[in-house]
Amino acid sequence: MWTHLQVExxxxxxxxxxxxxxxxxxxxxxxxxxxxxxxGKEYTEFVMADFANTFSVDGKILNGYFICYIxxxxxxxxxxxxxxxxxxxxxxxxxxxxTLRILLTKPQSRTAIVTAKFLAAAIYTLLLLIWIAVLxxxxxxxxxxxxxxxxxxxxxxxxxxxSDIFWRYAGAFCFAALAMLTVSSLxxxxxxxxxxxxxxxxxxxxxxxxFTILSTMxxxxxxxxxxxxxxxHMITWKEFFDFKVNDAxxxxxxxxxxxxxxxxxxxxxIIHILGFGGASILLFRKKDxxx
Amino acid sequence: MQSIIKVTALTKQFNNLxxxxxxxxxxxxxxxxxxxxxxxxxxxxxxxxxxxxxxxTSGTIEIFGYPLSTHRRDILQQVxxxxxxxxxYKYLSAYDNLKxxxxxxxxxxxxxxxxxxxxxxxxxxxxxxxxxxxxxxxxQRLGIAIxxxxxxxxxxxxxxxxxxxxxxxxxxxxxxxxxxxxRKKTVIVSSHLLYEIEQIASxxxxxxxxxKLVEGAATELFDTSQTILQxxxxxxxxxxxxxxxxxxxxxxxxxxxxxxxxxxNRDDIPSFNRMLVEKDISVFSFQPRHSLEDFxxxxxxxxxxxxxxxx
Amino acid sequence: MHLFHTPKILxxxxxxxxxxxxxxxxxxxSLVAKVKAKLDLVSDYTAEGKMKTDxxxxxxxxxxxKVFYKRPNKFKLQRDGGISILPKGGISINMGSxxxxxxxxxxxxxxxxxxxxxxxxxxxxxTADNSEVVLSTLYIDEANLLIMKSVTTTRxxxxxxxxxxxxxxxxxxxxxxxxxxxxxKDYKLPKGITLExxxxxxxxxxxxxxxxxxxxxxxxxxxxxxxxxxxVFN
Numbered sequence: 001m002w003t004h005l006q007v008e009x010x011x012x013x014x015x016x017x018x019x020x021x022x023x024x025x026x027x028x029x030x031x032x033x034x035x036x037x038x039x040g041k042e043y044t045e046f047v048m049a050d051f052a053n054t055f056s057v058d059g060k061i062l063n064g065y066f067i068c069y070i071x072x073x074x075x076x077x078x079x080x081x082x083x084x085x086x087x088x089x090x091x092x093x094x095x096x097x098x099t100l101r102i103l104l105t106k107p108q109s110r111t112a113i114v115t116a117k118f119l120a121a122a123i124y125t126l127l128l129l130i131w132i133a134v135l136x137x138x139x140x141x142x143x144x145x146x147x148x149x150x151x152x153x154x155x156x157x158x159x160x161x162x163s164d165i166f167w168r169y170a171g172a173f174c175f176a177a178l179a180m181l182t183v184s185s186l187x188x189x190x191x192x193x194x195x196x197x198x199x200x201x202x203x204x205x206x207x208x209x210x211f212t213i214l215s216t217m218x219x220x221x222x223x224x225x226x227x228x229x230x231x232x233h234m235i236t237w238k239e240f241f242d243f244k245v246n247d248a249x250x251x252x253x254x255x256x257x258x259x260x261x262x263x264x265x266x267x268x269x270i271i272h273i274l275g276f277g278g279a280s281i282l283l284f285r286k287k288d289x290x291x
Numbered sequence: 292m293q294s295i296i297k298v299t300a301l302t303k304q305f306n307n308l309x310x311x312x313x314x315x316x317x318x319x320x321x322x323x324x325x326x327x328x329x330x331x332x333x334x335x336x337x338x339x340x341x342x343x344x345x346x347x348t349s350g351t352i353e354i355f356g357y358p359l360s361t362h363r364r365d366i367l368q369q370v371x372x373x374x375x376x377x378x379x380y381k382y383l384s385a386y387d388n389l390k391x392x393x394x395x396x397x398x399x400x401x402x403x404x405x406x407x408x409x410x411x412x413x414x415x416x417x418x419x420x421x422x423x424x425x426x427x428x429x430x431q432r433l434g435i436a437i438x439x440x441x442x443x444x445x446x447x448x449x450x451x452x453x454x455x456x457x458x459x460x461x462x463x464x465x466x467x468x469x470x471x472x473x474r475k476k477t478v479i480v481s482s483h484l485l486y487e488i489e490q491i492a493s494x495x496x497x498x499x500x501x502x503k504l505v506e507g508a509a510t511e512l513f514d515t516s517q518t519i520l521q522x523x524x525x526x527x528x529x530x531x532x533x534x535x536x537x538x539x540x541x542x543x544x545x546x547x548x549x550x551x552x553x554x555x556n557r558d559d560i561p562s563f564n565r566m567l568v569e570k571d572i573s574v575f576s577f578q579p580r581h582s583l584e585d586f587x588x589x590x591x592x593x594x595x596x597x598x599x600x601x602x
Numbered sequence: 603m604h605l606f607h608t609p610k611i612l613x614x615x616x617x618x619x620x621x622x623x624x625x626x627x628x629x630x631x632s633l634v635a636k637v638k639a640k641l642d643l644v645s646d647y648t649a650e651g652k653m654k655t656d657x658x659x660x661x662x663x664x665x666x667x668k669v670f671y672k673r674p675n676k677f678k679l680q681r682d683g684g685i686s687i688l689p690k691g692g693i694s695i696n697m698g699s700x701x702x703x704x705x706x707x708x709x710x711x712x713x714x715x716x717x718x719x720x721x722x723x724x725x726x727x728x729t730a731d732n733s734e735v736v737l738s739t740l741y742i743d744e745a746n747l748l749i750m751k752s753v754t755t756t757r758x759x760x761x762x763x764x765x766x767x768x769x770x771x772x773x774x775x776x777x778x779x780x781x782x783x784x785x786x787k788d789y790k791l792p793k794g795i796t797l798e799x800x801x802x803x804x805x806x807x808x809x810x811x812x813x814x815x816x817x818x819x820x821x822x823x824x825x826x827x828x829x830x831x832x833x834v835f836n
Contacts, residue, residue: 007391015382052690055660059685098378102437105342105374106395107367148663148685156659159685164663242661249656251663288305289344 001112008120012086018124021082022131028078029135032071033143036062047152057150064141065149065165069241071136076176076235080183080208082128087121087187088200091284095195095291104289114284118188118277125184126177133173151241158242164253172237175262178269179234183208185276192283195291230272236265293320294353295445295477296341301350303336303501310336312501314350318479318494323471325492325509326481333501334481335375338449341479342372354445368397371443375450377434381423385414385433388422389440396441405440412436412466428459435466446470447479452487460487467491518560519544519580522551525573533570539563552580630708630724633742640747641775646672647826649776655687657815662687667819676835688817689762689784705729706738716741716750716765734758748775760785771824782817 012018036043040062048057091114094100103113149160160168186207190200211231214222226232242257256262296318303311311333318324328334339345341352343363352359354366379388386405393400409415412432422430431451438446448467452460468491470476482488488495489509497504524530531551534540544552555563567574649669655662666682679688711723721741728735734757741751748768755761762784766777 003394003397007395010391011380011383014380014387054690055687056690057685057687058681059683061685097381098376099380101339101342101344101374102372102378102392102434103395104344105367105370105372106392107364107397108395109364147683150685156661157687159660159662159687161663162684245661248654249658249661250654251661253663286346288346289339 001116004116008116012124060147061150063147064144067140067144068137083125083183084187084201084204086124087184088191088204089197090117090121090188091191092194092200093197101289110285114281121184121188125180129177168240172240175237182230182269182272185273189276189280233265233268295320297353299351302348304348310501314503316496316506322477323491323493324479325488325495327488328498329483332499338447369444371438372447373434373438373451377431379422384419384421386418392437393440398441408436408440427454445477449481518557520553521580523575530572630710634708637747644774645827646830647824649821649824651819651821654818670834672830678835719743719750721750778821780819784815
């Protein structure tokens with residue numbers, strides 16, 4: 001299987017399409033960074049307009065940590081498309097090209113082949129996320145410097161102490177990895193049902209878009225199903241940036257407000273990943289290759 | 292002689308369609324085994340079952356004496372295949388494609404081995420070019436190089452000449468003969484074109500609608516004394532009327548493609564020709580047919596299969 | 603009754619009631635002057651301290667601050683790294699500006715206990731119409747001439763309350779701890795900006811509502827009358 005994984009990674013990274021995602025990420029993050037470098041003050045003033053009526057906020061809000069938070073917030077909505085582009089193509093693309101049948105006449109077990117493909121898609125996803133971390137976090141830190149992290153949540157404001165941030169990003173990125181792996185496994189799973197990659201890519205994105213809309217809309221009938229939508233759990237990375245306070249409303253450094261929420265969401269996502277992955281393997285073992 | 296492949300009561304159903312129906316045959320060591328049938332006859336489905344791409348609904352397949360269902364990996368180690376179009380990774384070079392599939396076949400290929408393989412199929416000078424710049428024939432040859440790179444004992448070629456020009460077809464034919472004669476490989480070639488198979492196959496199987504029609508040595512199946520002729524005349528209707536007045540009438544077959552078809556003993560051709568002149572039938576062309584249908588007419592003339600192929 | 607809804611009427615009424623015992627007013631004026639005189643012993647100071655923001659809907663860590671003051675009314679609160687949130691305009695009301703130097707009427711409003719200290723409540727009303735401060739109430743420890751508490755209503759930024767406790771710098775009238783209270787308005791962000799699924803439960807939402815906000819500064823070191831360059835306040 002190791003050979004097969006190597007081969008799959010080799011194939012992924014010899015395709016121009018793969019680098020398109022990295023270029024897209026670089027461009028997106030670059031644009032955000034440039035925009036905030038030039039007009040960051042206006043942006044923060046705009047975001048805080050309501051808050052600034054009552055309070056004056058002193059300090060370097062527009063620092064690397066803050067930029068990375070904005071980038072994650074914006075990007076994690078769009079990265080699924082880039083992931084789907086590769087993951088949803090893993091099987092369907094080969095079926096379309098006609099290479100799947102040659103691949104499967106090679107003396108490798110189908111389980112090994114599909115597992116290698118699944119892992120290759122996962123590795124691509126993780127590399128994409130690492131790239132986001134490098135550009136979004138480290139480059140932002142280099143450009144904008146570091147300071148406390150000021151976050152406006154929907155009903156309160158959180159200021160995370162500078163020394164208390166980095167591990168939260170580590171956690172958030174790990175969680176984002178789970179969220180993106182869920183997207184990757186969904187795309188991978190759907191790639192079984194078509195012989196061209198457009199269908200599964202569009203299907204993956206459609207599911208994510210529809211679920212995200214259902215997750216964000218505050219309509220009672222949707223609220224019932226919200227906990228069952230994996231998209232509701234994909235944004236739980238934000239919980240890393242909320243801490244507990246003691247009775248005197250003092251921040252407890254190194255704490256997380258709702259650790260149970262993170263664990264629950266992580267479990268939901270892991271179940272999805274294993275579910276999609278397992279179903280893919282089962283299906284693939286039985287699949288008649290007619291392409 | 293040892294059976295390399297033994298297929299027993301193989302059946303594959305897709306929903307309501309029975310693609311392969313109770314098919315049994317065996318391939319001997321060293322055979323060039325022709326697998327004949329019209330498009331949709333079930334050839335590809337059968338070959339795909341032999342390669343584990345499709346799971347049979349029922350029946351058994353033994354290859355090299357082992358059940359395919361339980362010894363898949365060991366068997367595939369000794370099998371090379373080109374299935375229909377020779378599709379490879381278009382964004383990779385011929386060399387990279389070959390290397391990649393060699394690795395997946397469990398090899399650690401050397402540069403020399405890969406280049407030799409490309410040399411064999413005449414692609415050594417294009418080794419580093421990406422496949423998207425290749426012609427259909429070059430892709431087909433690369434596909435064959437991939438099928439052969441791990442030096443398999445058994446080679447399955449499903450419609451290997453599809454989309455090739457005459458030179459490409461001749462190249463493939465020569466390659467198959469070389470593999471069989473020089474390297475002692477067992478080759479299964481499927482095709483819907485009779486003349487391809489008849490030139491290379493030592494044994495053949497003919498199937499239709501998933502069922503076996505005939506199986507046997509090519510020399511046994513061909514009745515060389517009988518020929519199917521096609522006639523194009525100025526007025527087919529009148530010509531048929533005139534032929535019907537003669538003793539040749541019972542040898543007439545249904546008109547196809549606007550041509551009069553007649554089955555004749557080779558020795559009778561000159562006298563038939565004389566009759567045409569005597570009856571003042573203007574003949575534009577007068578030639579033997581080599582299509583699969585005609586072959587069936589020939590080997591099964593008057594038997595139940597005729598209907599199948601002429602309807 | 604309707605009349606009493608207008609603050610101006612109310613103030614006027616207070617003025618009338620307050621100025622009735624004229625002798626008392628004189629006394630109050632001199633008390634304020636004495637407090638003022640004590641504060642004037644300090645021409646400048648810098649102090650280091652810890653600042654804690656306690657607003658129900660703000661979660662902030664304790665931050666380090668540095669405070670600079672120079673007579674008559676230069677004041678600067680500088681954070682020592684990090685981000686700090688302060689009620690707008692409020693914190694600049696310092697010891698110096700808390701006690702208006704002139705142009706006010708001082709009214710005795712009785713005695714009240716602030717903590718364990720008995721204090722005299724003095725209301726200061728500016729005489730000028732356009733004064734930024736509308737009303738300032740001081741709770742003065744008469745024995746030590748220390749302001750224990752002040753409630754200041756400003757024209758633009760609402761009402762602020764300061765509670766002060768003293769320690770070793772009491773002789774300069776400088777507090778060890780200042781507890782700054784204000785009415786924190788509920789605020790709500792437009793959804794699009796936060797990109798957040800609002801799943802805060804109703805109990806939490808209620809807890810966050812309508813509470814008073816507090817900023818607590820605990821001073822750890824004062825450096826008094828050492829001279830400060832004006833540039834610091836720019």
